[in-house]
Amino acid sequence: MKRFLLIVVVAVAVGFAFVQYKVTSSVSDGLESIKRTIAPFVRMEYGDVSTTWSGNIEVTDLRFVSLRNNEEIVADKIGLNTGNLWVLMNLQDKLRENKIPDRLEFSIEGLVADMEFMTNLQNTAVTDSLYTKLETAGCNGRSRFSRRDISAMGFDRLVLDMTMGYQLSEGGTRIRFTNRMLFRDLMAVSLDMVLDRSNSINEAGLSAETASSMSLSSASIGIEDHGQLGHMLELCAGETGMTTAEYQKHHMDAWVAQWQKMGLKPSESFVEVYRDYIGNPGSKLVFEMEPFPALDLGDNYLSPDPVYLSGRLNPKMGTERTGMQPVSIALAEQDIAASDAEQPESPTTDKKSTAPADSVSSRNPESPADLKQYLQRDVSITLKSGQRMEGVILRIDGDAVKLRRHIHGGSMVVPVQVRDIQTVSRL
Numbered sequence: 001m002k003r004f005l006l007i008v009v010v011a012v013a014v015g016f017a018f019v020q021y022k023v024t025s026s027v028s029d030g031l032e033s034i035k036r037t038i039a040p041f042v043r044m045e046y047g048d049v050s051t052t053w054s055g056n057i058e059v060t061d062l063r064f065v066s067l068r069n070n071e072e073i074v075a076d077k078i079g080l081n082t083g084n085l086w087v088l089m090n091l092q093d094k095l096r097e098n099k100i101p102d103r104l105e106f107s108i109e110g111l112v113a114d115m116e117f118m119t120n121l122q123n124t125a126v127t128d129s130l131y132t133k134l135e136t137a138g139c140n141g142r143s144r145f146s147r148r149d150i151s152a153m154g155f156d157r158l159v160l161d162m163t164m165g166y167q168l169s170e171g172g173t174r175i176r177f178t179n180r181m182l183f184r185d186l187m188a189v190s191l192d193m194v195l196d197r198s199n200s201i202n203e204a205g206l207s208a209e210t211a212s213s214m215s216l217s218s219a220s221i222g223i224e225d226h227g228q229l230g231h232m233l234e235l236c237a238g239e240t241g242m243t244t245a246e247y248q249k250h251h252m253d254a255w256v257a258q259w260q261k262m263g264l265k266p267s268e269s270f271v272e273v274y275r276d277y278i279g280n281p282g283s284k285l286v287f288e289m290e291p292f293p294a295l296d297l298g299d300n301y302l303s304p305d306p307v308y309l310s311g312r313l314n315p316k317m318g319t320e321r322t323g324m325q326p327v328s329i330a331l332a333e334q335d336i337a338a339s340d341a342e343q344p345e346s347p348t349t350d351k352k353s354t355a356p357a358d359s360v361s362s363r364n365p366e367s368p369a370d371l372k373q374y375l376q377r378d379v380s381i382t383l384k385s386g387q388r389m390e391g392v393i394l395r396i397d398g399d400a401v402k403l404r405r406h407i408h409g410g411s412m413v414v415p416v417q418v419r420d421i422q423t424v425s426r427l
Helices: 002-038 085-089 091-096 115-124 130-135 147-152 208-212 228-240 244-261 268-278 306-312 336-342 368-374
Strands: 042-045 049-051 056-066 072-081 103-113 158-169 174-183 187-196 215-225 264-266 284-289 315-318 329-331 361-363 378-383 388-397 400-407 410-417 421-426
Touching: 002 042, 002 049, 002 056, 085 091, 130 244, 215 228, 228 244, 244 264, 244 268, 264 268, 268 284, 268 315, 306 329, 368 388, 368 400, 368 421, 388 410
Parallel strands: none
Antiparallel strands: 042 056, 049 056, 056 072, 072 103, 103 158, 158 174, 174 187, 187 215, 215 284, 264 329, 284 315, 361 421, 378 388, 378 421, 388 400, 400 410
């Protein structure tokens, strides 16, 4: 019996060793194929290729050098973790069937990009954005940090460690994505996102249609300072002739003013959390959202309007000291009282006698049917909260109207709940 068990153990070990060899050889062959394909443009080098019994495969000492300008990217190690050697061996066949294993994780350690590469990347990067304008608010007129600024902060090269993966659960109807990027000596960014669909992802097969049929149940984004914030404050304080504490206050004032300039106003809790983060280098800022109902990824009417999103996503923000707090963004108060004052009602006007067949104004509509007369009309909607919105009511959808608004230089469609409406007026 013992001899039989010994034979079984040896056979299993040999089998696993053979599988490891086959998988490792397959990956090596694939790397060599990539190497030949890119050879006219990039010189590629790598060290060892190894496979573990737990389903991990690793490639060490990767190096890519552009033959055109000698730009170089190196990585200490890249890896793929499947959690099971059998899954790793059958991964290619499963993907061919438009299916995915229950879990996968891809990792990179020590990815290094030198100064020349980063400079060229900066030159081709997207220009100013909402984030860059807020980040540099009050910093000597900047709207983003240049490559020279980043170098002045002491960051001459980028070293990145990253892991990203997913996990299926609930019979394959739920998928959780995770991603963590550590920019050494700069910052760490993490993402955790949960998506659901009505039936199994693998039953539906991998496709754009499958992705669009999912709904976002929750998401969390974390930003942890590892040195960038302190260097940024030091640079801007030096250029503005302030102490760090003085610049922190100056930046907060400019940050709020930048929101105002865009016609938006962050809630007091939003300002409080950000003030705590900017005032304590080394902190972690967390943003969470739990849309209710879950956010349909195939919704063509999802608006990028930050006011709409702050209400739709049920967002929270916090640091280690503030705890998680509900936050929101509203339209800046420009406002209803001021606009009303600019257009005083004429004492000689009798609105009742001049109203057309369909009303020019409705107060406290009780149902969507009360608003049918405004379809495809330019309207001004005043909510019970006091917020005013202008646009065209495209259609009535359940208990909400779809309002097309022109805001932030573009057009977007947002849902407005009828129960939240105080008045509707034709323009």
